[in-house]
Amino acid sequence: MKLNILGCYAATPRTLTNPTSQVLEIKNHLFLIDCGEGTQVQLRKYKIKFSRINHIFISHLHGDHFFGLPGLLSTFRLLGRDKEMHIYGPKGIKEAITLLLKLGDSWTNYPIRFHELTAKEPEIIYEDEKVTVETIPLDHRIYTNGFLFSEKLGERKLNIEAVAKYKIDKCYFQNIKNGKDITLDNGTIVPNIKLTFDPPKAKCYAYCSDTGYYPEIIGQIKMIDALYHESTFLETEAHLSAKTKHATAKEAATIAKKAEVGILILGHYSTRYKSIALFKEEAQEIFQKVVLADDGMQIDI
Amino acid sequence: MKLNILGCYAATPRTLTNPTSQVLEIKNHLFLIDCGEGTQVQLRKYKIKFSRINHIFISHLHGDHFFGLPGLLSTFRLLGRDKEMHIYGPKGIKEAITLLLKLGDSWTNYPIRFHELTAKEPEIIYEDEKVTVETIPLDHRIYTNGFLFSEKLGERKLNIEAVAKYKIDKCYFQNIKNGKDITLDNGTIVPNIKLTFDPPKAKCYAYCSDTGYYPEIIGQIKMIDALYHESTFLETEAHLSAKTKHATAKEAATIAKKAEVGILILGHYSTRYKSIALFKEEAQEIFQKVVLADDGMQIDI
Numbered sequence: 001m002k003l004n005i006l007g008c009y010a011a012t013p014r015t016l017t018n019p020t021s022q023v024l025e026i027k028n029h030l031f032l033i034d035c036g037e038g039t040q041v042q043l044r045k046y047k048i049k050f051s052r053i054n055h056i057f058i059s060h061l062h063g064d065h066f067f068g069l070p071g072l073l074s075t076f077r078l079l080g081r082d083k084e085m086h087i088y089g090p091k092g093i094k095e096a097i098t099l100l101l102k103l104g105d106s107w108t109n110y111p112i113r114f115h116e117l118t119a120k121e122p123e124i125i126y127e128d129e130k131v132t133v134e135t136i137p138l139d140h141r142i143y144t145n146g147f148l149f150s151e152k153l154g155e156r157k158l159n160i161e162a163v164a165k166y167k168i169d170k171c172y173f174q175n176i177k178n179g180k181d182i183t184l185d186n187g188t189i190v191p192n193i194k195l196t197f198d199p200p201k202a203k204c205y206a207y208c209s210d211t212g213y214y215p216e217i218i219g220q221i222k223m224i225d226a227l228y229h230e231s232t233f234l235e236t237e238a239h240l241s242a243k244t245k246h247a248t249a250k251e252a253a254t255i256a257k258k259a260e261v262g263i264l265i266l267g268h269y270s271t272r273y274k275s276i277a278l279f280k281e282e283a284q285e286i287f288q289k290v291v292l293a294d295d296g297m298q299i300d301i
Numbered sequence: 302m303k304l305n306i307l308g309c310y311a312a313t314p315r316t317l318t319n320p321t322s323q324v325l326e327i328k329n330h331l332f333l334i335d336c337g338e339g340t341q342v343q344l345r346k347y348k349i350k351f352s353r354i355n356h357i358f359i360s361h362l363h364g365d366h367f368f369g370l371p372g373l374l375s376t377f378r379l380l381g382r383d384k385e386m387h388i389y390g391p392k393g394i395k396e397a398i399t400l401l402l403k404l405g406d407s408w409t410n411y412p413i414r415f416h417e418l419t420a421k422e423p424e425i426i427y428e429d430e431k432v433t434v435e436t437i438p439l440d441h442r443i444y445t446n447g448f449l450f451s452e453k454l455g456e457r458k459l460n461i462e463a464v465a466k467y468k469i470d471k472c473y474f475q476n477i478k479n480g481k482d483i484t485l486d487n488g489t490i491v492p493n494i495k496l497t498f499d500p501p502k503a504k505c506y507a508y509c510s511d512t513g514y515y516p517e518i519i520g521q522i523k524m525i526d527a528l529y530h531e532s533t534f535l536e537t538e539a540h541l542s543a544k545t546k547h548a549t550a551k552e553a554a555t556i557a558k559k560a561e562v563g564i565l566i567l568g569h570y571s572t573r574y575k576s577i578a579l580f581k582e583e584a585q586e587i588f589q590k591v592v593l594a595d596d597g598m599q600i601d602i
Contacts, residue, residue, distance in 0.1 A: 103362040
């Protein structure tokens with residue numbers, strides 16, 4: 001799993017900082033998460049293939065998380081896309097996009113399938129053989145979801161030496177990888193555990209932005225590999241943070257600690273601070289494994 | 302009059318090229334003309350004061366001319382603006398902006414006054430003591446207006462030596478500048494022409510984008526100082542140009558020649574061409590005084 005940070009600053013696009021957008025590479029998918037103004041330029045800058053994006057997840061309908069979407073969808077049309085595009089986001093997103101395309105008489109030549117979200121409890125919104133995506137209801141000024149991206153446990157790994165030793169025919173390999181025991185010609189049953197290794201660990205990544213300090217999410221993100229949690233402010237601005245339903249670096253770290261996550265990735269920084277290093281300092285008083293997101297960064301999970 | 306080109310490329314924002322937006326400095330106003338995605342970043346880059354923009358003119362509702370507007374209006378709010386903002390654009394622009402602000406529960410703390418345009422004939426949409434702005438109906442795939450920005454002829458200039466010679470009291474100066482003759486104490490009438498010089502020439506700038514070749518505009522832009530005319534294509538792509546209701550460099554130059562304008566400014570280039578110099582070459586076969594717009598350029602008119 002690889003996370004590409006296209007933008008991780010709060011509020012407005014600036015000359016050197018971009019509003020929120022990420023691309024998660026997971027099991028051969030490129031999932032676009034949020035789409036602030038300028039996201040399509042960032043996609044070009046970091047040479048991410050437009051044609052490989054088929055699923056876009058929008059956390060909430062504040063401009064810094066979705067004002068790049070109408071332009072991106074228009075560009076897909078200019079690039080000659082014909083594949084279906086799935087957009088997951090709060091109710092209202094379909095009306096907004098449809099109106100903008102209608103006003104420009106710029107209907108796309110590819111189908112857009114909107115999956116509008118209204119639930120206040122977590123729900124699975126995407127699932128295939130290898131991946132699930134689940135909403136993480138957050139606590140922000142307007143209806144907002146984070147997203148939990150989970151790999152499914154893959155097939156067991158064949159122990160080549162073992163199957164050779166027992167002279168097992170190839171036609172049984174798929175059954176073995178699926179966890180089946182094998183009965184040899186002499187009637188001996190070889191348990192699956194002797195023929196396979198455990199599959200690679202399935203990984204989980206949670207994206208939580210924007211949100212105030214909201215311990216209700218801890219159960220859902222317990223022990224995951226990586227948590228992106230917004231930290232718009234430092235504790236010195238805790239009053240602003242509470243008022244605007246954003247989180248401080250300390251609050252993000254507290255969530256990470258209680259959820260016992262692998263790493264905490266901080267982002268959605270207010271541009272009022274001179275250095276984002278301050279966010280790491282504050283968070284590490286609570287939780288050690290902190291990564292500071294920055295525009296253009298790629299993080300291996 | 303000064304024209305700041307923020308973006309002058311067609312279709313989509315890219316790493317090094319920006320969609321359409323300009324700022325016209327005219328008689329102490331900063332008029333923003335069109336607002337493609339990323340315009341607010343360009344405004345920051347070229348250090349144009351956000352607070353001095355009170356009038357925004359949108360030619361048409363294709364994304365590359367207005368998808369930067371919702372974000373810009375949101376940023377004005379974050380900057381604490383309280384002054385009224387006037388937005389001139391095709392009918393539908395109010396519904397679009399209002400819906401986007403409503404979905405984000407991000408109402409502005411300053412009033413926005415929408416002036417929605419529907420007329421098919423030129424109309425004056427802004428006027429004060431020093432400036433008028435008139436629509437130039439264009440021929441594009443959707444309802445589109447160019448804009449004609451005209452300075453009004455100012456006061457006549459006082460001839461300091463002449464008023465000293467006739468010993469005319471200061472209290473008459475405003476009357477003289479307004480064109481009045483003066484009667485001296487001895488009954489002699491001094492005609493205004495002896496007391497004043499002509500005022501500085503009033504300048505006119507026309508913005509015409511997007512449009513196909515449309516000679517109907519020539520009467521309205523006759524003899525103006527500067528014409529910005531789109532040239533999305535070269536003649537080698539004339540078939541595409543006709544189909545999409547854009548103009549070639551040659552067509553733009555033909556309009557400029559027939560209208561006998563001072564200078565022709567080309568822009569709205571398709572990014573398919575290796576060098577924008579090709580547009581100048583093609584145009585100059587018809588009309589000599591060609592300026593190639595480019596992002597970040599400032600043009601004195």
